[in-house]
Each structure stands twice: as C-alpha cells, then as structure tokens.
Amino acid sequence: MHKVLVTRAVFEPVVERLRQHFEVDYHAVDAPLTPDELVKKLAGKAGALTMPTDRIDAPLLAACPQLRVVCNSAVGYNNFDLDACSRAGVMATNTPGVLDDTTADIAWSLILASARRIVAADKWLRAGHWEGWKFKDWLGTDVHHATLGILGMGRIGQAIARRAAGFSMRVIYHNRRRLAEASERECNATWLTKNELLRNADFLVLMLPYTPESHHAIGAAELALMKPTAHLFNVARGGIVDDAALIEALQARRIAGAGLDVFEAEPELDPRFFTLDNVVLTPHIGSASSATRMKMALLAADNLIAALSGDKPPNLLNAFID
Numbered sequence: 001m002h003k004v005l006v007t008r009a010v011f012e013p014v015v016e017r018l019r020q021h022f023e024v025d026y027h028a029v030d031a032p033l034t035p036d037e038l039v040k041k042l043a044g045k046a047g048a049l050t051m052p053t054d055r056i057d058a059p060l061l062a063a064c065p066q067l068r069v070v071c072n073s074a075v076g077y078n079n080f081d082l083d084a085c086s087r088a089g090v091m092a093t094n095t096p097g098v099l100d101d102t103t104a105d106i107a108w109s110l111i112l113a114s115a116r117r118i119v120a121a122d123k124w125l126r127a128g129h130w131e132g133w134k135f136k137d138w139l140g141t142d143v144h145h146a147t148l149g150i151l152g153m154g155r156i157g158q159a160i161a162r163r164a165a166g167f168s169m170r171v172i173y174h175n176r177r178r179l180a181e182a183s184e185r186e187c188n189a190t191w192l193t194k195n196e197l198l199r200n201a202d203f204l205v206l207m208l209p210y211t212p213e214s215h216h217a218i219g220a221a222e223l224a225l226m227k228p229t230a231h232l233f234n235v236a237r238g239g240i241v242d243d244a245a246l247i248e249a250l251q252a253r254r255i256a257g258a259g260l261d262v263f264e265a266e267p268e269l270d271p272r273f274f275t276l277d278n279v280v281l282t283p284h285i286g287s288a289s290s291a292t293r294m295k296m297a298l299l300a301a302d303n304l305i306a307a308l309s310g311d312k313p314p315n316l317l318n319a320f321i322d
C-alpha cells in the first residue's frame, strides 16, 4: 500500500476516501508546515494532497525522491514549480472547474460591496453614527448598466461575465487568446486590447493565473489608464497587482475603489490598506463555501488515487506525461 501525506486539515470524508487506498499520514492541523517540516513529513511518501500554502520546488523534490505525485486542493498552482516537478518525473494536479461559480460569486460580492460602500457603511452604523435617514448620505455607484471589464477570461472569468447579464452591463475582456465566437456570444463579451480594457472598464476584475508574465500585470502605469471612477478587483492571486502602487492610487483617488481577496505577501498586508475607506478586504476566501471546498478536496483525492493506481489523473498539469 502506498503511503501518502495530507498536508493540512481537510474534511473527514476526504481522508476516509484516501484511507480506502493508501496508508495516510494526515496532518490534521489547519496551519501550513514549514518547508523543513514538509520535507520530513514527505519522507517515504509516494503522494501528497497539498494546499496553496505548500511550496513544491526543486530542493524539496530532490529531498523526496520517492514522491510521484502532488495534488493541489486549489485551481491555482503557483506554489508548484511545475518544470521542476516535470524534471523530477513528479505528476502535479489541480482542481479546475468545481470552484468556478463560487469564485465568480465572490467577485460579484466585492463588486457590489465596493460600489455601494457596504463595509464602510456597516462599520459606521455599528459605531453609532447614524442619526437618521439622509437624502445625500452614503451615495454609491451604480453597477447596473455600467461596463464590466475582465482581465483573464478562463472558466472563472466567463462565469463572472455571464452573471453581468442580470445587471444589464456591457462586458469587455482581454485574454491573450481571444474566446471562440460562441463563448463570446454566451458571455455577451467583447475582446479589447489590455489598454482599451483598462481605459473603458467601470469595474475591472482580474482573473489571471499568477505566473512570471502576470507579475504586476497591474501597476502604476496600468492604474493611470483607468477611469478615476473605476473600481479594481483581484480574486486571483497576490502579486498580479503591485499592492504599493494600488495603495497610492486609492489614497490619491486616482481610482475610486477596490476589492481584494488576495495580497502580495499574504497573510501579511501592507498596513496602509487598513487606513483606506475605499477598499474592501477579504482573507483569500474566493472558493470558501462548504460545498465547494469539499468538492475541491475530493477532486484532489481522486487525482491522487488515479495517479498512484497507474491511471492518468483527471487534472494532470505536466505536459510531458500522458
């Protein structure tokens, strides 16, 4: 029986499913292992169910020669050095698809919260400031009939776009590869260059994978192209936005607002974020519904079971193995 590691706390049914196939070392603590602890725990393990907080890189792979597969319980896999995995002959998998709608929902939560100043209004009310209804209090921005921009139009970007129909919005997007005509029609979305997208969006959502090419895809130059009335949202990965440049733009009101679920050095945040009333902050909870987190972990487990049974895992990332 193969030995596998579950690196962090997951749901019991997931561990149960794995126990039917493997000898499972379950690290049932909801805190990341340090790189050294991870290497130690992986000794003698053929596979691991990992989390985005586990870094799988060349030094770790060199120290764990028995490892054959790493299965991330996340769609993003920037915590994997995929080339190093491929060089070491280690399969890597992720969990695409099952979290699309839940992540699209959080993008919309942030759009509405930022446009209508929900969080600031809630704080103000709880602080006892409300003296009565006022005609000109807490004026926000309309989402309906505005222009939604999406940078990164994969499955989640498209799920965000489809929801815009209910708000009668114009949808524009930029993606390196333009969508097929049928998908553009289904999303009612128009492709623009990145700069045109930046200039035209009222609400701009970033939904790119984080790679060396997308590092600081939004920095001072890009923010300068946006409308002063625009709002920016990052529900993808920290590092896609230059956080310092965004803070300066929000402070100077060069853009109107932002909603952020991810940060460059998370869980450390630039303390200047806490002084701004035009940003809504959430702690990387894009896929965090009970049902979706269960589906993600079960899919990661299915990938692990397939890989170590000699089958092609359904969500294999390495291009070279088939």
Ligand code: GLV
Residues within 6 Å of the ligand: 052, 073, 074, 075, 076, 077, 099, 286, 287
């Ligand atoms: C979560 O951040 C994911 O990539 O699934």
